[in-house]
Amino acid sequence: MKAVIVGLGYVGLPLAIAAAEAGVQVTGLDKNEEIVSGLTVGRSHIDDFTDADIASLVATGFTATTDSAVIAEADIVVICVPTPLNRAGEPDLAAVMAASRDIAANASAGLTVVLESTTYPGTTEEVLQPILEERGFTIGSDLFLAFSPERIDPGNPTFGITNTPKIVGGVTKACGDKAAAFYERFIDTVVRAKGTREAETAKLLENTYRHINIALVNEMAQLCHAMGIDIWDVVDLAKTKPFGFQSFRPSAGVGGHCIPIDPNYLAFKVRAELSRPFQFIELAEEVNSGMPGYVAQRMAALLQAHHSNISGSTVTLLGVTYKPNISDKRESPAVPLAEKLIELGATVKYVDPFVDDWSINGSPIERFASVQDALAESHAAIIVQAHSDFVAAADVLASSRTPLLDATGRFTGEHLERL
Numbered sequence: 001m002k003a004v005i006v007g008l009g010y011v012g013l014p015l016a017i018a019a020a021e022a023g024v025q026v027t028g029l030d031k032n033e034e035i036v037s038g039l040t041v042g043r044s045h046i047d048d049f050t051d052a053d054i055a056s057l058v059a060t061g062f063t064a065t066t067d068s069a070v071i072a073e074a075d076i077v078v079i080c081v082p083t084p085l086n087r088a089g090e091p092d093l094a095a096v097m098a099a100s101r102d103i104a105a106n107a108s109a110g111l112t113v114v115l116e117s118t119t120y121p122g123t124t125e126e127v128l129q130p131i132l133e134e135r136g137f138t139i140g141s142d143l144f145l146a147f148s149p150e151r152i153d154p155g156n157p158t159f160g161i162t163n164t165p166k167i168v169g170g171v172t173k174a175c176g177d178k179a180a181a182f183y184e185r186f187i188d189t190v191v192r193a194k195g196t197r198e199a200e201t202a203k204l205l206e207n208t209y210r211h212i213n214i215a216l217v218n219e220m221a222q223l224c225h226a227m228g229i230d231i232w233d234v235v236d237l238a239k240t241k242p243f244g245f246q247s248f249r250p251s252a253g254v255g256g257h258c259i260p261i262d263p264n265y266l267a268f269k270v271r272a273e274l275s276r277p278f279q280f281i282e283l284a285e286e287v288n289s290g291m292p293g294y295v296a297q298r299m300a301a302l303l304q305a306h307h308s309n310i311s312g313s314t315v316t317l318l319g320v321t322y323k324p325n326i327s328d329k330r331e332s333p334a335v336p337l338a339e340k341l342i343e344l345g346a347t348v349k350y351v352d353p354f355v356d357d358w359s360i361n362g363s364p365i366e367r368f369a370s371v372q373d374a375l376a377e378s379h380a381a382i383i384v385q386a387h388s389d390f391v392a393a394a395d396v397l398a399s400s401r402t403p404l405l406d407a408t409g410r411f412t413g414e415h416l417e418r419l
C-alpha cells in the first residue's frame with residue numbers, strides 16, 4: 001500500500017511513522033521546504049521524535065517532497081494540514097482547500113482520501129467532495145472519501161497513535177471501509193461513525209467538553225480565591241469520587257492548536273446554519289481568555305502585599321509553552337499574560353528550557369538561564385507551566401524569598417501563592 005501524508009506537522013509526522021512501521025510505503029508531502037529538507041536528512045522538527053526516529057523512518061523508504069505529483073502513485077492520501085482561525089475568528093480552510101485541489105489535480109481512480117484536520121461538521125462533504133468531483137470522479141466508486149479525526153496528545157507518554165481508538169466516517173460505506181482498512185494496519189481499535197458529520201462533530205465534542213470544563217474550574221478558582229477556599233484542595237477532594245467526575249485543573253489560560261480554536265469551528269457552523277449562538281462555547285471562551293488578565297491582576301496584588309508596585313517591577317514567567325515539557329508555543333497563554341503585565345508597567349523576562357527565543361509584539365524578551373538566576377534578579381515570578389526542570393527545582397522555589405505566583409498548583413513555599 002502506498003500512502004501520501006499531506007502536512008508533516010504534529011499530526012502528520014506521527015501518522016507517517018506509524019504507517020511506515022506497519023509496512024505502508026509512505027511519502028510525505030509538505031509545502032514547507034525547510035521541513036521537507038530536514039526530514040530528508042533525518043532531522044526531526046517535532047518534540048516527540050528524535051533525529052534517530054526520523055533516520056529510522058527514512059530507512060523504511062520514506063521520502064518527503066514538496067511536489068504534489070507524488071499523489072498520482074498513491075492508494076491513499078491523508079490530509080493533516082492546519083485549520084486555524086482567520087482575523088475575524090472564523091474557520092480558515094485555505095490549507096484544506098489547497099491540499100484538496102492538489103489531490104484533485106493528481107488523483108487516479110481508486111484513490112482513497114481521508115481528512116484528519118479538525119474542522120466543522122460538513123467540511124468533508126461540502127468543501128472537499130465538490131473539489132474532488134470537479135474532474136468527473138464519483139465519490140464512492142471512483143474515489144473514496146472519509147473523515148478521521150486526529151486525537152494526538154503531544155508529550156503524552158501513555159497514549160500514542162496506535163493505542164488511541166481512531167474514529168472513521170465515510171461518505172459512503174465503501175469509503176469508510178477503505179479508510180478503516182488503512183488505519184487497522186497500525187491502530188488497535190478503529191471505531192466506525194455513521195457518517196462524516198458524526199466523525200467531524202465527535203472531535204469537536206471532545207475538545208469543547210475540555211474547553212468548557214477548564215473554564216468551569218478556572219471560574220471556580222477565581223471565586224474560591226475571593227472566598228478564601230483553596231481550589232487545588234477542592235479539586236483533589238472531588239476527584240476521589242470514583243465515578244461521575246473528571247478532574248480539570250485551573251491554569252493561566254488555555255493554549256495549543258486545539259482548545260482555543262476548535263470549539264470556534266463548531267460555534268461558527270451553529271451560527272451559520274441555525275442562526276443561534278452555542279452558549280456554552282461562548283461563555284467558556286470568555287472565561288478562559290480572561291485568565292491571563294486575572295493572573296496578571298493577582299500578580300499585582302501579590303506585589304502589593306509585599307509592599308511593591310507592579311509598575312517598574314521585573315516579573316519573570318517560568319514556562320512560556322502551552323503545556324509542560326514540550327516546546328510548542330502556539331496560542332500559549334503566556335503571551336497575553338506577558339502583554340497584560342507589560343500594560344501594568346512590569347518588565348517581563350522568562351525562563352524556559354524548551355524555548356531559546358521569545359518575543360512579545362516583535363520585541364525580544366530577556367531569558368534567564370536558570371530558575372536560580374531568575375529568582376535572584378526578579379521582583380516576582382509566575383510559574384505558568386510545571387516543566388520537569390521546575391519540578392526538579394521545587395526546593396529552590398520553596399525556599400525563595402522572591403514572591404511567586406503558581407498557576408499550576410504544583411508548588412509550595414513560604415513566599416509562594418497558588419492561584
Ligand SMILES: NC(=O)c1ccc[n+]([C@@H]2O[C@H](COP(=O)([O-])OP(=O)(O)OC[C@H]3O[C@@H](n4cnc5c(N)ncnc54)[C@H](O)[C@@H]3O)[C@@H](O)[C@H]2O)c1
Nearest residue numbers: 007008009010011030031032081083095098099117118150
Ligand atoms: N497538534 C495537535 O495536538 C493536534 C491534535 C489533534 C488534531 N489536530 C489537528 O490536526 C491538523 C494539523 O495540525 P498540526 O498540529 O499537525 O499542524 P502543524 O502546523 O504542526 O503541521 C501542518 C503542516 O502542514 C503543512 N501544510 C500547510 N498547508 C499545506 C498544503 N496545502 N500542502 C501541504 N502541506 C501543507 C505545513 O507546512 C505544516 O508542516 C489541524 O487541523 C489540527 O487542528 C492537531
